[in-house]
Amino acid sequence: MQVTLANPRGFCAGVNMAIECLDEAIRIFGSGIYVYHEIVHNRHVVDRFTDQGVTFVDHVEEVPEGSILLFSAHGVSPEIRQVAAGRRLQTIDATCPLVTKVHMEALRFARDGYHIVLIGHEGHDEVVGTMGEAPSSITLVETPEEVDALPFSPDQQIAFLTQTTLSVDEAQAIIGRLEQRYPDIASPPKEDICYATTNRQDAVRQLAETADVVIVLGSQNSSNSLRLAELGNEQTGRAYLVDSVSELPEGWDEGVQHVIVTAGASAPEDVVADCLQHLKTHHNATINEVTISEEHVHFPLPRELRHLAASRGQTPPETGWKPASGGA
Ligand code: SF4
Numbered sequence: 369m370q371v372t373l374a375n376p377r378g379f380c381a382g383v384n385m386a387i388e389c390l391d392e393a394i395r396i397f398g399s400g401i402y403v404y405h406e407i408v409h410n411r412h413v414v415d416r417f418t419d420q421g422v423t424f425v426d427h428v429e430e431v432p433e434g435s436i437l438l439f440s441a442h443g444v445s446p447e448i449r450q451v452a453a454g455r456r457l458q459t460i461d462a463t464c465p466l467v468t469k470v471h472m473e474a475l476r477f478a479r480d481g482y483h484i485v486l487i488g489h490e491g492h493d494e495v496v497g498t499m500g501e502a503p504s505s506i507t508l509v510e511t512p513e514e515v516d517a518l519p520f521s522p523d524q525q526i527a528f529l530t531q532t533t534l535s536v537d538e539a540q541a542i543i544g545r546l547e548q549r550y551p552d553i554a555s556p557p558k559e560d561i562c563y564a565t566t567n568r569q570d571a572v573r574q575l576a577e578t579a580d581v582v583i584v585l586g587s588q589n590s591s592n593s594l595r596l597a598e599l600g601n602e603q604t605g606r607a608y609l610v611d612s613v614s615e616l617p618e619g620w621d622e623g624v625q626h627v628i629v630t631a632g633a634s635a636p637e638d639v640v641a642d643c644l645q646h647l648k649t650h651h652n653a654t655i656n657e658v659t660i661s662e663e664h665v666h667f668p669l670p671r672e673l674r675h676l677a678a679s680r681g682q683t684p685p686e687t688g689w690k691p692a693s694g695g696a
Pocket residue numbers: 380381382383441464465466467532533562563564565592633
């Protein structure tokens with residue numbers, strides 16, 4: 369079996385920052401920390417922190433007054449921040465800066481009198497947070513057909529934004545339809561789909577042409593992992609999205625000679641290493657890593673982590689940021 373290991377894959381700068389932020393919070397304050405929603409959408413990551421005593425909640429009301437609450441990488445709406453303030457929670461915001469950028473764009477467009485069409489997936493944490501910035505000025509669409517059903521006229525002030533982790537191709541199809549219906553539609557100054565989502569999809573698109581199967585390591589609720597699996601399926605007709613290699617279904621390898629292995633932006637590299645080891649041991653696989661693009665993106669740890677540490681007489685994080693590990 370021949371295995372092509374895609375690079376970039378796995379952790380992005382936003383996920384690295386959120387995980388390091390929670391690691392540092394545990395080091396400074398101990399394990400009695402609460403996190404609103406999953407810190408990142410990956411079962412292994414969430415299980416590791418749960419084992420360390422972190423409590424993940426879906427409602428801020430579940431957090432005891434005065435506790436430390438961390439907001440996950442996907443961001444939250446202003447309403448959630450208000451509820452947290454009302455409970456006197458000490459909050460640390462681990463929202464990815466590229467998600468915050470979309471929040472800021474939503475606020476700016478709404479303030480300037482635009483109605484915003486947000487391209488995204490209903491119910492995703494990031495979409496809920498972004499829509500919460502200007503609920504009466506944002507309409508969500510998921511498909512080109514939903515664009516056709518929009519009630520706005522072409523002479524209205526309309527803008528579009530997108531979720532950061534969409535399929536680049538699907539988003540482009542929806543944007544194309546929007547531009548047909550609303551020729552003057554305003555767009556974000558810079559692409560909202562983030563560099564990590566784009567690079568991981570590009571790698572699969574380029575590498576999977578000659579492959580029989582694509583294995584995507586990631587969780588079922590991870591948007592960017594799902595998009596990688598969809599793309600792999602389009603390219604090869606067979607793609608598997610699994611949290612770990614042990615979840616591959618019986619017979620997945622029938623007639624398979626060439627496999628692409630990649631990982632979503634929230635999937636840890638040790639899960640990839642386990643998968644490669646399994647393929648070597650059980651399928652005599654030769655592994656060839658192919659780099660499609662280099663990543664050098666780093667995000668600083670949230671300032672409030674440092675302030676909270678100082679207010680409690682604890683040693684603050686040393687560097688303030690750590691390099692994201694490229695394709696790790
Ligand atoms: S996938 Fe993109 S937007 Fe999401 S955390 Fe990573 S860098 Fe940020």
